[in-house]
Amino acid sequence: MAEKDVTSSPGTILSVEETLKAILPEGKFGAELPPVEKWNPAGVKDIGMEIRADGSWWHEGGEIKRASLVKLFARILRKDADGQTFLVTPHEKVIVHVEDAPFLAGRLDLLGAPGRDQEIGFVTTVGDVTIAGPDRPIRVETDPETGEPAPYVLVRGRLEAKLARPVFYELVDLAEPSLEDENLLGVWSKGVFFPLGPAA
Known part of the structure; x- marks a missing residue:
């Protein structure tokens, strides 16, 4: 068109x-x-x-x-x-x-030394920057039929950004087992653990 x-x-x-x-x-x-x-x-x-x-x-x-x-x-x-x-x-x-989320996160930046206090930042395709933490959670929805994950991070207000597939792969590379459940993988940012999905 x-x-x-x-x-x-x-x-x-x-x-x-x-x-x-x-x-x-x-x-x-x-x-x-x-x-x-x-x-x-x-x-x-x-x-x-x-x-x-x-x-x-x-x-x-x-x-x-x-x-x-x-x-x-x-x-x-x-x-x-x-x-x-x-x-x-x-x-x-x-x-x-x-249709889905108002923003699309097209870049991931890891700030600080790896560990619980690291900060995971995202940049949207329209230039918004958000750092995951207590007030900017990462969440992952899973399609019940296909098992396909749909990851999001809060940008501001109630507006979220969906993570582009390459960005989600980068995030998964940072994943580690939960302290409470070794079969649950997630990432730390600003002292908060965000679950991503099962280990297997």
Whole structure:
């Protein structure tokens, strides 16, 4: 399908100009993310925004290929308690249909000496950095039919990143038996043990 761009069209589509003014007042990305948890605009729109399982962003059936635009939208994502994900600005709230996880972790970095106090960091394909720990857990779901693992790490709020297959393989290479169950493998990060799956 043809590449899609999300342009401003008041009343029908996310206003890129207003979004930029709200989250980039100085015209450039800052270190701090916008306070999307505090923004509660009236009214919700569904304009056909979706994030597919491979991390690609789509609008009305066409892929958004401008990396800068995807990164902009990623900064204003919010997942509410009911499980619905939105793009949120002070002026509007747009539904985002998420096929799997909103982010994809494409890189793993190991910080510190190996052991319980090591830190396992992940970088998403849109540039978010998250370090697994008490407030950023790693979890693995297993398909009951195929046994295929689906690993995730919390990025911020309720937003998770799915680990790309090569990244998960790197994580498995760091695995060691649990102190309570030698048949359970997992990894340590910031003093927390995260189970990955059975040893055999």
